[in-house]
Amino acid sequence: MNYSLAVLDWHAIAPGVSTSEAWCQWASQPAGSGFKGEIEKSQRIPMMLARRMSPVSRLAVEAALVLLEKHQVDRAVFISRHGELERTYKILQALAQEEQVSPTDFSMSVHNTAAGWMTIAAKNALPVTSLTAGKDSFQQGLIEARAMLSVEGVENVLLIDFDGIVPAPYDDACSEDYSPYCVALILALGNQLTCQRSTEKHINLMPQSLIFLRNFLLENAAFSIGSATGQWQWQRTD
Structure with missing residues (x-):
């Protein structure tokens, strides 16, 4: 499989890193052990909506709103490996303790919650897809x-890849070093970047979207992103 596309714009959010300058500085440093600091409060999400959102949904919606302010978008793709896992865990805890389940947690625990909040906050009913594919979700x-x-x-197309903190009972199977984070891209047809699939094994040190962003900001001519069964080989032509 091979395909090509162009990145028209981007925005990313993580603890202690929010501006383009900070992200470029992060990209120039060797891959480390994650992010440190606080996530800046949203300047775009109405307070009444923000109070009902989970932290991970606020990240995704904020990043989407930043790009929607600058671009006319035709469709959107929301990607998250774990989605609203924190809410789901709270529901399981309540059930295990035979307590009442929070109606808000129950209604907001579905995987496309962030996508729905984005259309509400932006007042933009554009077609949205929400998906997950394990460690290969971004690709x-x-x-x-x-x-x-x-x-x-x-x-x-607006693409949003995000994930939050994995609750303690599950953290043995998932690295929390780079959570929470959100990477948003505006994608269009073009030959700026070309991707080809191979079966050669490759281990990732960070989530796929952060590997992509790091190499994009460094303007690397070639880089690889691993998956469970092989790797995605990228070439940059501009």
């Missing part, structure tokens, strides 16, 4: 976005 989301760009009349 599969790019394929979904590329397919959308093949539809007549779709000129660009």
Whole structure:
């Protein structure tokens, strides 16, 4: 499998890193053990909505709103490996202790919660897809976005990849070094970046979208992103 696309714009949020300058500085440093600091409070999400959102949804919606202020978007793809896992864990705890489940936690625990909040906060009912594919979620989301760009009349797609803190009972199976984080991209057709799939094994030190962003900011001519069964090899032509 191979395909190409162009990145028109980007925005990312993580603890202690929010501006483009800070992200460029992060990218120039060797891959480390994650982020440190606090996440800046949202300047765009109405307070009444923000109070009902989980921390991970606020990240995704904030990043989406930043790019929607600057771009006319035709469709959107929301990607998260774990989604609203923190809310789901709270529900399981309540059930295990035979307590009442919070109606808010129950209604907001579905995987497409952040996508729904984005359309409400932006007052923009654009078509949105929400997906997950384990450790390969970001790359599969790019394929979904590329397919959308093949539809007549779709000129660009907003892609949001995000994840929150994994609750303690599950953290043995998942690294929390880079959580929470959110990477947002505006994608269009083009030959700026070309991707080809190979079966050669490759181990990631950080989430796929952060590897992509790091190499994009460094303007690396070639880089690889690993998955469970192989790796995605990227070439940059601009």
